[in-house]
Amino acid sequence: MFDPGRTPMAPQTRSSGPSDAPARPTISIVGGGASGTLTAAHLLRVSRDTDLRVVLHESGPAPARGLAYSTTDTRHLLNVRTRDMSGLADEPGHLVAWAERTGAPADPVGFLPRATYARYLGDLLRDLDAHTGGRLEVRREEVRDVAPRDGGGYAVQGTRGRTDADAVVLAYGNLPSATLRAGGDELPAAPWHLPSAWDVEALRALPADARVVLVGSGLTAVDAAITLLGDEPAREVVMVSRSGRLPLDHLPQPCSTSWVRPVPEEARTADALAAHVREQVERARRSGVCWRSVVDGLRGWNQRLWLRLDHDERRRFLAHHARDWEVARHRMAPGVAATIAEHRRTGRLRLLGGGLTSVADLGATVRVGLAGGEELEVDAVVNCTGPCPDLDRATLPVVAALRDRGLLAADPLGLGVDCRTDGRVVGRDGVARDDLLVVGPPRKGVLWETTAVPEIRAQAAELAVRLVAEVTATGAEGERALARR
Structure with missing residues (x-):
């Protein structure tokens, strides 16, 4: 045409x-x-x-x-x-x-x-x-x-x-990733500032007893924590993000996806799509079916559903529903999730919401302010915020x-x-x-x-x-x- x-x-x-x-x-x-x-x-x-x-x-x-x-x-x-x-x-x-x-x-x-x-x-x-x-x-x-x-x-x-x-x-x-900011200012180029979480060698080169702040809590931050904490038993990691939420986990065996009902044609708003997903998850729960079957069952629909939404509804989805979807859709492998859970149980990994509020360059280290008023002196701040x-x-x-x-x-x-x-x-x-x-x-x-x-x-x-x-x-x-x- x-x-x-x-x-x-x-x-x-x-x-x-x-x-x-x-x-x-x-x-x-x-x-x-x-x-x-x-x-x-x-x-x-x-x-x-x-x-x-x-x-x-x-x-x-x-x-x-x-x-x-x-x-x-x-x-x-x-x-x-x-x-x-x-x-x-x-x-x-x-x-x-x-x-x-x-x-x-x-x-x-x-x-x-x-x-x-x-x-x-x-x-x-x-x-x-x-x-x-x-x-x-x-x-x-x-x-x-x-x-x-x-x-x-x-x-x-x-x-x-x-x-x-x-x-x-x-x-x-x-x-x-976009350059990290704290208090409205970009973080300076400094030995403690690692601008890319993908630089595995830079992570491994940190001190064996390093305390590290990871900015971001998605899959990129999860991988960085796996490297930092898996290499050296004396290291500690604080993971901070606006939501303070980790990706959810896969089960060892996949769930059936044939159980999910199609999204009604009249569902053409972000709130209507979110309501459909919640209804399907609740229906699954009552039937003893895992919520993952709903998320995975909708995968073949996702692009068509996005194309149904007009510009304003897409913006509403991004503002109100995107993070809920992402933590459920982009999940951790079971072994990775188990490792992260163990690090949190032992206190070597902490997860906080709110992000960075301030940084004070101390030369080889940095003092960071966190939401809630806590301040820490750390060996590194790592940008795990994902692509810009x-x-x-x-x-x-x-x-x-x-x-x-x-x-x-x-x-x-x-x-x-x-x-x-x-x-x-x-x-x-x-x-x-x-x-x-x-x-x-x-x-x-x-x-x-x-x-x-x-x-x-x-x-x-x-x-x-x-x-x-x-x-x-x-x-x-x-x-x-x-x-x-």
């Missing part, structure tokens, strides 16, 4: 040398974490019989790691069961089969280490590349800019050179460049990138581009549920089918145009 806000991909010819032969059709993927790796994998899979070139730009040492899976601590576990984490939606047993073949833990209802999952994604990409003719190029570089080219396509400028691409997929994942969705504050070079050029804009809720539900980026002018797409977490404002692998792999598969058809058709038109000269 014609979309008046859509910029079609223009047919183009490109010189690749003195022969004036057309270059191979090329898709560049900016970011090589889970989102970028799954996108590359599906492009290779879909384009098996074409001459398509896939270029994956990743500044880290290898694809598939990103923030989520770069950890070296094997106690950091996935929070989704192995059976649900296949990189290929049409082959749900693919990850379990890989685990059995490689000697990794293969329990379908278990929870793999994050580092093991990174190895799986890397193997998946390498195998697909080998089986489809070696058409993947991994460029170890940071992309600084993506600029439109005359005649169509983009010049992708990285720290190692330029790549000309017919289409670009932005797969940079979650943006870094504010595109206008983003410092990632490629995001800043596209934003400043007007090709990238924040979605109306400030949760990510303004785009269509299929990932086509909407620029400041309101036009959606067929050849500039976003996958994964940056779609959150449009889809809400877009940060977990089951959703990302579906996006990657859908995007791959459409992009391959469009890019290869564009290349064919270019060849015909040259032949007519």
Whole structure:
């Protein structure tokens, strides 16, 4: 169907040398974490019989790691069961089969280490590349800019050179956390200030008897506490957040999800959706069914329910219901939850609501003020607040460049990138581009549920089918145009 806000991909010819032969059709993927790796994998899979070139730009040492899976601590576990984490939606047993073949833990209802999952994604990409003719190029570089080219396509400028691409997929994942503040002021750069909870080596380098404040109480903070307290028995951790709530836990065995009733069509407000969930949880309780069956049973509905809500209702959901949903939806693996509970029982881990109220730099240590008036001298304050969705504050070079050029804009809720539900980026002018797409977490404002692998792999598969058809058709038109000269 014609979309008046859509910029079609223009047919183009490109010189690749003195022969004036057309270059191979090329898709560049900016970011090589889970989102970028799954996108590359599906492009290779879909384009098996074409001459398509896939270029994956990743500044880290290898694809598939990103923030989520770069950890070296094997106690950091996935929070989704192995059976649900296949990189290929049409082959749900693919990850379990890989685990059995490689000697990794293969329990379908278990929870793999994050580092093991990174190895799986890397193997998946390498195998697909080998089986489809070696058409993947991994460029170890940071992309600084993506600029439109005359005649169509983009010049992708990285720290190692330029790549000309017919289409670009932005797969940079979650943006870094916002800088911590206390009393209205940003925390200074200091030895005690750890701006990233993902820096496992920095956590491990803290004193063996360190007292540490973790700002945030989500899954990122849980992983940081697992490392800090698991490495050294004399350490203590204070976890602070606005809500003072931890994620809830998975049970060792999954609950049935077939029991849940569909959400009524007339439920089109945030309060109505919340009331439906509460009613289903109460119905489950009366029947002896776990509340988790309600949350998990609604997973297939979540994006459709979000799309039902208008802008004001989405804002109301974020203000009044989002945290309740998140602690129930994004749960801890059973073993992780048991470890955290034991640390709390022994007093080595405390959880407080309200966050930081003040900091006083003491040089090697810091005195922090906590809600309720308590003050502590601690060895470190660690930022565990999770990604900052504010595109206008983003410092990632490629995001800043596209934003400043007007090709990238924040979605109306400030949760990510303004785009269509299929990932086509909407620029400041309101036009959606067929050849500039976003996958994964940056779609959150449009889809809400877009940060977990089951959703990302579906996006990657859908995007791959459409992009391959469009890019290869564009290349064919270019060849015909040259032949007519």
